[in-house]
Amino acid sequence: MNTDFHSELSAALEHVKDSPWDSPRIAKGLSGIKRKKRNRALASSGITLAAAALIFGLSTKMAQHLELQPVATQTSPSPSPVNLADGSQIIPLAETTRVQLRHASEELIVVELEAGSAHFEVSPNHQRRFVVHSAEVKVEVLGTAFQVTRSADHSSVDVERGLVRVTHQGKETLLRAGDAAAFPDESIGVGSTDDSVDTNAADSRHLSRQNLRTPRSSTPNPSIESPRRPSSSPQIAGGPGSDEAPFASTALPSNRTAAELWAAADQAREERRYGDAIPYLVELSTRVPDSQGAQNALFTLGRLYLDTGDASRAASAFAKAQRMGGQLAEHALYREIQALIAGGDLSQAERRTAKYLQRYPEGRYREELQARSP
Amino acid sequence: MGLENKDLEHLFQQYASYVGAIALRLCGRTSEVDDIVQDVFIAAQRGLREIEDPRGVRRWLARVTVRTAQRRMRTLKLKGMIGLVDEPDYNTLAGASASPEQMALISSVYRELDQLPAQQRTAWILRFVEGFRLEEVAELCGCSLATAKRRIASTQTHLRDTLDG
Secondary structure: OOHHHHHHHHHHHOOEOOOOOOHHHHHHHHHHHHHHHHHHHHHHHHHHHHHHHHHHHHHHHHHHHHHHOOOOEEEOOOOOOEEOOOOOEEEEOOOOOEEEEEEEOOOEEEEEEEEEEEEEEOOOOOOOEEEEEEOOEEEEEEEEEEEEEEOOOEEEEEEEEEEEEEEEOOEEEEEEOOEEEEEEOOOOOOOOOOOOOOOOOOOOEEEEOOOOOOOOOOOOOOOOOOEOOOOOOOOOOOOOOOOOOOOOOOOOOOOOOHHHHHHHHHHHHHOOOHHHHHHHHHHHHHHOOOOHHHHHHHHHHHHHHHHOOOHHHHHHHHHHHHHOOOOHHHHHHHHHHHHHHHOOOHHHHHHHHHHHHHHOOOOOOHHHHHHHOO | OOOOHHHHHHHHHHHHHHHHHHHHHHHOOHHHHHHHHHHHHHHHHHHOOOOOOHHHHHHHHHHHHHHHHHHHHHHHHHHHHOOOOOOOOHHHOEOOOOOHHHHHHHHHHHHHHOOOOHHHHHHHHHHHOOOOOHHHHHHHHOOOHHHHHHHHHHHHHHHHHHHOO
16 A cells, blocks of 8 residues: 555544444443343243254154164165154165164164165264264264165275264274275174174275265175275274364375365365364374474364364363463463353363463453453 | 343443444444444343453453454345345544545445455454554454454555555
8 A cells, every 4th residue: 555545544544433422322222232131031032942842842753763663673675765863864775775773862873784775864963973883884973974885795985975983993084075985894794783893804995986986776886996095094082972082183194294284174164164174183283293283283173163063172172282382372271261161161161261360360361351250 | 140230331331432433433334333332231241240450341342342343244244235234324434523535535445345354354444443453453353463464464455456546
């Protein structure tokens, strides 16, 4: 901006007027606040009543569903969808498909694919785990749509949207949208319905969707070619329901540079594919655990979780970033407090606030935190 | 536990003009100011427990005002896109002491700011209209110093390109 224009603009902006607040306007403002509070209270009670009615309706429906189909085999002679009480849908893709609902509660749904192929549309719900067993393979949903095919000697998983965690031979693998993988079976038969699968067999093979034509018809044996990712299946801590923070490691390729991982994470976040951004950030946070990059990744991960309503994981990520010290530590501690408040853990928020005030007596968030603390 | 009603009244009498001034400069529309101020003080009654440190209260209110005004600007932008709100009249923004040229310039600046994302516009206004320091802008916007600088610079560039001709 040239000097003349800048000074002209500065001079003009001096004249942006102040808004006068005289007594009548203040009185009007106060009555407006009272009116708004009253209206919001009414709206809030209406919403509460509606929510209560909805929860009652859903729990009744769930109870009826469990009564009708507790652990019965749901064989679909035709590919008609099976609707679960939580809104999730299982769509059999072959006449031979046999799906069994092993467990259904508000916290956990366990489905076993006994034969054939099925597409799963899982309703997003952070409070509930959704697990599919296919022989020795366990697929745990982290909010997604995916397809599982069980054939004579292997099971394959093809992810359409979101993220799933596949456990096979005790190894865990994250599969993102567009990924597909096949997992060979050592033993043929009905897989464990226990939530923890522990067997020994060969490694999995990761494939791109282009190379693995997962069957949408009754042909259940996919051709397997050209691995897209390395076959290592690193461990992952902290799935839904776990107390561990979900930033131990990932199934991402280790040959990507940090810049590439950041770019991929940023792109996923920009496109609001938050589930897809998580593995990149997890990888960044664990690659060089005590680095500045790891701390940045943890901080970003915390913000991502907070933005998506997962306050508990957000607090956990911020806490870890805070423990790493440095300039980001103060911000991380402040964000951790925000996440704890968002998650309703007010007592821990109070403790962390006290820690903040003790550690950063001149901190930039001190005034705000002091104003909020009792 | 929030503020008692009498504390809220006291707070409102003391800070309504401060909040209103920020709201007006951020939003640029006199018709929205009272509503934003009321929303800020409703949040204050929930979020503030006691009024002890006036500096802390001012800063807290400023932060809430920025967030509230940003939300309002986004809503107005959406409504504007589908024709639910009238074009704002920014000619009333300038005080009586402004010359006609200055009034026109202020109006043009706000019209151009309307073309930008709320966060970008907010950072620039806080810096150049409200006169906050860069660190304060970053804090009020809830972003890093680098991000605040980037937003301000980007707005400067936009204004230079569109108005300095």
